[in-house]
Amino acid sequence: MTAALRTAVVLEDCGILSSLGTLEETVADLFEGASAIVPGPCFGVPVAHAPFKDVSWRSLGIAAEALTPCIDASSLDKDTTAFIFCAAKGDISPLEAYYESGIRPEAFLPLLSSQADYAKKILNIAAGRTIVVSDACASGATGVEIGRDMLVSGRARSVVLLGFDGISRFVATGFHALSALSPAGARPFDASRDGLTVGDGAAIALLTYREPFAGDVVVAGAGSSNDANHRTGPSRTGDGLFRAAKAALADAALAPDDIGGVKCHGTATKYNDAMEAKAITSLFCEEYPPCFSVKGAIGHASGAGSLLEICVAAECLRRRLAPPTAGFETLGVDELVPISAKPQILRNHSMLCLSAGFGGINAAVVLSEVQ
Amino acid sequence: MSIRVESFAALLPQGIAGPLGIRPWDEGQAGPGDVRRDQVLNKPYPAFGKLMLADRLAFAAASVALAGRTIANKDSTAITLGISAGSLSTDMRYMESVIAGFPSPAIFSATLPSSAIADIAIYYGLKGPNRVVAGNGASGLTALELAVSLLKTKKASAVLSLCVYAVEAQDAASPLAGGAAAASNAFALLLSLQPGNGGTAMRLSASFSAVGKEGAPARDELYFTELIRLVREQKGGIIEAASCDVAATLSLAKEE
Numbered sequence: 291m292t293a294a295l296r297t298a299v300v301l302e303d304c305g306i307l308s309s310l311g312t313l314e315e316t317v318a319d320l321f322e323g324a325s326a327i328v329p330g331p332c333f334g335v336p337v338a339h340a341p342f343k344d345v346s347w348r349s350l351g352i353a354a355e356a357l358t359p360c361i362d363a364s365s366l367d368k369d370t371t372a373f374i375f376c377a378a379k380g381d382i383s384p385l386e387a388y389y390e391s392g393i394r395p396e397a398f399l400p401l402l403s404s405q406a407d408y409a410k411k412i413l414n415i416a417a418g419r420t421i422v423v424s425d426a427c428a429s430g431a432t433g434v435e436i437g438r439d440m441l442v443s444g445r446a447r448s449v450v451l452l453g454f455d456g457i458s459r460f461v462a463t464g465f466h467a468l469s470a471l472s473p474a475g476a477r478p479f480d481a482s483r484d485g486l487t488v489g490d491g492a493a494i495a496l497l498t499y500r501e502p503f504a505g506d507v508v509v510a511g512a513g514s515s516n517d518a519n520h521r522t523g524p525s526r527t528g529d530g531l532f533r534a535a536k537a538a539l540a541d542a543a544l545a546p547d548d549i550g551g552v553k554c555h556g557t558a559t560k561y562n563d564a565m566e567a568k569a570i571t572s573l574f575c576e577e578y579p580p581c582f583s584v585k586g587a588i589g590h591a592s593g594a595g596s597l598l599e600i601c602v603a604a605e606c607l608r609r610r611l612a613p614p615t616a617g618f619e620t621l622g623v624d625e626l627v628p629i630s631a632k633p634q635i636l637r638n639h640s641m642l643c644l645s646a647g648f649g650g651i652n653a654a655v656v657l658s659e660v661q
Numbered sequence: 662m663s664i665r666v667e668s669f670a671a672l673l674p675q676g677i678a679g680p681l682g683i684r685p686w687d688e689g690q691a692g693p694g695d696v697r698r699d700q701v702l703n704k705p706y707p708a709f710g711k712l713m714l715a716d717r718l719a720f721a722a723a724s725v726a727l728a729g730r731t732i733a734n735k736d737s738t739a740i741t742l743g744i745s746a747g748s749l750s751t752d753m754r755y756m757e758s759v760i761a762g763f764p765s766p767a768i769f770s771a772t773l774p775s776s777a778i779a780d781i782a783i784y785y786g787l788k789g790p791n792r793v794v795a796g797n798g799a800s801g802l803t804a805l806e807l808a809v810s811l812l813k814t815k816k817a818s819a820v821l822s823l824c825v826y827a828v829e830a831q832d833a834a835s836p837l838a839g840g841a842a843a844a845s846n847a848f849a850l851l852l853s854l855q856p857g858n859g860g861t862a863m864r865l866s867a868s869f870s871a872v873g874k875e876g877a878p879a880r881d882e883l884y885f886t887e888l889i890r891l892v893r894e895q896k897g898g899i900i901e902a903a904s905c906d907v908a909a910t911l912s913l914a915k916e917e
Contacts, residue, residue, distance in 0.1 A: 369872050375796075378773055382752070385837060389756045394836040402747050402774070402795045404839060418872030419906045421803055422796035424747070424774040432792065439810050445869065460752075463759050464769030513816070514790040516740070518782040522770045530788065533736065537790075537816065648770060649779035651791050 297501055298508040299438045301657070304495040304601040305360025307347045308588045309340035313360075316588065317605045320613040321633055325587045327475040327487050327617075333459040335466045338475040340489035340589030341457060348456040350381035350405055351397060353492040354412040361450065361496040366416045370447035372440055373417035375406035376433035377453060378426055378593035378647075382460045405454070413494075415450050426647025427555075427590070428514070429453065430493065430597025431655050435512035441499040449497040453594030457488050461592070468522060476558035476590070478583035478615050479567070479629040481622030486557040489589020493598035502660045507604045510544065510640065510658040513537025517650030524561050524646060528568030531555075531652045535573050535642060538654035542640070546574050549656070550638030551612045553603040554629075555646045556583020557590055558617065566644065567623035579642075580634035581627050582606075586617025596645035600655055607641045607659050663864040664812055665916070667819070668851040670725035671889045672696060672718060673882075678893055679725035694829070694845040696721045702728075712780065713751045713768065714845060715744060715827035719777035720784070722847035723821060727785055730851070732819065739789035739817035740778045741808040743800030743824045743881060746841050747774045750829040753837065777825060789817045799904030800824070801848065801881035806869045806907065812854050819853040824881050848885040850892075862916040863892050870908040888913070 309326035310316040319326075332339035347353045380402055384395035398408035406422045425432040430453045437449035455461075465471050465488060472485035502508050515537065517530035524531075539546065554566055570581060584599055591598055606613060612634040619631060628634065640658040647653075671678040672693035676685035677700060684700065686692060696717065698709040701724040712720060719742065732738050751771050758765040770776065774795040781787065792807040794800045801824025808822035825847045833843030852865065884902040891898045891913045900911040 379752075385752055385756055388835075388837055389760050395839070399839045400752060400837055401749055401839065401841075403745065403797045403800075406796060420796055421906070422794055422800070423792070424795045425791055425793050426773050426775045435790075436792065436807065439814060439816075443810065443813070445810075459759065460756065460772075463764040464755065464766070464772070467764040467766035467769055515736075516778075516782040516788050516791050518735075518786050518788045520783070521776070521779045533788070541816075647775070648773055649775045649791070650782055651775060 297499055299441050300498050300500055300502050301507045301509060301604055302496040302498050303361040304604065305357050306598045306601050307342060307353055307356055307492040308598060309343055309489055310588055311343040313601060313605060317602060320584060320587055323614045323616055325616040327589060333462040335462045337466060337471040337473055338487050339457055340487055342490040347492060348490055350409055350454055351412050353454055354409045357492060357494040358413055360494050363415055366448050368416040368418045371417040372446040372449050373410050373415050373420045374433045374437055374449060374451045375409060375422045376429040376451060376593055376597050377402055377424060378429055378455050379461060380405045380454050381456050382458045386459055409452055417450060425651050426649055427592050428596055428645040428647040428651045428653040429593025430600065431645040431653035432514060433597060434509060434600060434655050435514060435653060437497050438509050438512050441497060447499065451495045451597055453493045453597035455491055455592035455594035457490050462488055470559060472558060475617060476585045477617035478556035478558040478586050479563045479621060479623055480618045481620040483558040483563060483622055486559050487589040489591045491591025491594045491598045493594060493601050495601060504660055506660045507607055508658050508660060509655060511538045511542025511656040513541055514653040519650050522648050524565040528565045528572060530650060531566060531569035531644060531646055532572040534652035535569065535644060535654040538656045542656040544640060544656060548638055549579050549640050549642045550636035551579045551641050552581040553599055553641060553643040554581050554583045555644045556585050558585060564623050567625040567627045570627055571625040578628050579637050580612040581629050582612045582615045586615055600643050603641045603643050604657055607657055610636045612636060663866045664809060664852050664854060666850060666863040666865050666892050667853050668726045668730060669889050669892045670722045670849040672722055672847040677725060678889060692845060693718055693847060701725050713771040714829060715748060715751060715825055716771055716777045716780060718827055718845055718847035719823050719825045720780050722823060722849040723781045726849035726851050734818045735786045736788045737818040738787045739811045739820040740781060740787055741792040741804040741820060741822045742778050743804030744774045744777060744795050745797060745800040745881060746826055746828045747795040748772050749838060750827060750832045753832055797906055799881050799907060801885055802902055802904060802907055802909055808852055809867050812852060822850045822852060824848040824885050846882050848889060863895060864914050864916050866912040868910050874903040874908050
C-alpha cells in the first residue's frame, strides 16, 4: 500500500526527552525492558514517578534547547511553516512559583500561548503561525492530525510539532486527588495494575509533504473522536477509541490486516486498559497484531506524551519490533490482547498509535514505513 | 465550497443572542459570567452551577445554539474550541486549593482548556473529533479554520465551533495574567455541509492564509461579534479578520 504513495506526510526528523533520556537512549532501554520509574514521594505525594533523566529538562527553555538539534530547520520557509505546540499543562512552574514564593513570572506566563511563544523563540523556528493544541492527554496526536490535514490541504508545507509536559506539584496533587496514581508504578494491562505513573516528557517532530523514499516513515492517516461519556474516565465499551482508530485507518486507506503493531495508550489504570482492550478487539476481531505500552517504563507525560510516543513508535517501526511492556507480567484484561514482557516482531510495516484523554477525547495516528 | 450556518449563539455584555432572538441580562446580572441555567436551557441540569467559568460559558453558548435542534449524525458531529486565555482562572483556583492543603479533584479536572468541551459532548451526545486551541488572541479564528477543515475533509458532517474567553475579574490584575483583560464572552456556530432542517439559512465561505499579520489586533470577540451579527440579521457581508497567527476572509451570503 505505502509503496504506491506519490506524496505523503513524511516524518522527516524527530527527537524526544524522557525519563530514559534521548530518543536513541529511550528506545534502546525500552528493548532491554528497563524502567525509569522511581519510588515516591513526588512533590509530597506518596507515589512513584518517572522524572526526566536530566532533571534540568523540566524547564521548558532547557528542554527546547536540547531538542533544537533533533530537527533540521534550516530550510523552513516562514510563510509556509506552521509551529504546533502540544501540551496539557506544559511547564506550569511560573504558576507554582508565584503561589509558593510570590515570584513573578519572567520568561513566560503559565498560559499555554505564552509557553508556545517562548519555546518557539528558543527553537528559533521560522514559522508564520503558531497553533497551540490542548486536547488533554491526546494533544500530541491531535497536533499530528492537525499538521497532517494542513499539509495535505496545502495550508502549510512544513509543520514543526513541539510537545512538553513536566511533572509538577500541580499535576501530581491533581492526579492523586483523583485517586489515579499507582503507589509503586504503572503496570500496563497487568492483572495487578493499580494506576498510572506521572512522567516528564518532551518531543519535537518535523513533518513535510513530499514524495517519500524507501525507509521513510510517513503519517499515513489520523482520526479522532469523543466518548461523550464521562469528564475524566474512559468509556466502558471502548467505542470512542475504536471509532478514532477506524477513522485513522480509513484516512490511511488501510485495513486492520495492514497494521503491524499497536502502540497502546496503556496508562495502567484499571478502566483505561480494559476500555482499550475492548477497542483493539473491536478493530482487529481477535486477529491481533503485537501491542505494547511504554508507560510502565517512562510514565505518562500527558499531552506531550502522545507526541513522544509517536516518535518512539516510529523508531520501533524501523526495527520492525514492538518493545517489551515494562511492568507487565500477567494479562489483566478480559480480551487476549498480545501484550508481552518480551520484544515482539511486527507483522507488517504500519503502526497504529492510540491516545486518549480527559473529556472523552480519543486520537489515533497510523505510521507507515515506506518499502 | 460554502458551508451552511445551521445555528449560532453569542454571550456578550449586552445579553444573549441566539436563533430565538436577543435577551438582555436581568437586573443585577453583570454579563456572561453571571449566566444562569434557565437562561440557556429549559431543562434542569444540576451540574451547570458547579461548572468553572470557562466551562459554564462554553456550555451556555452551545445550549443556545443547539436549542430545539435535532442533530442527524451525532457520531460525526465535531466540537472545536478556541480559548485564548486557556484555563488561567481555573488553574489559579486549583493552585489555591493546593496551597490550602486540600487539592480539589473537581477543579483539577477542569484545569485543562479542553475541559470546556467535555460537558457539551456528554450532554448533547456529540461523538465526533475535537480540536482545542489555546493560543494567542485569535484562537477562535483558528478553531473556525479547523472546523472548516473537518468539514472539507469529511471527517465531520457537522461542527459546533466555539470561541470562549474567560478571565475572572479578580485574576486579571495578577502578574500571572500578563495583562489579559478581565472579560467573559462566548460564541458558538453550528456548521454543516448539508442542507439542514430550517434555521438561519446563511452560507459561509472562509479562506485562511498561511501566515498572520504582525501587530494585527488579536481579539476574537471583534470578528465573532460581527460574524454573528450578520448571521442573525441574515445579511451578506465580508469580514477580513487578522491576528498575529492567522488571517482570514469570511464571506457570508443568504442561502439561495
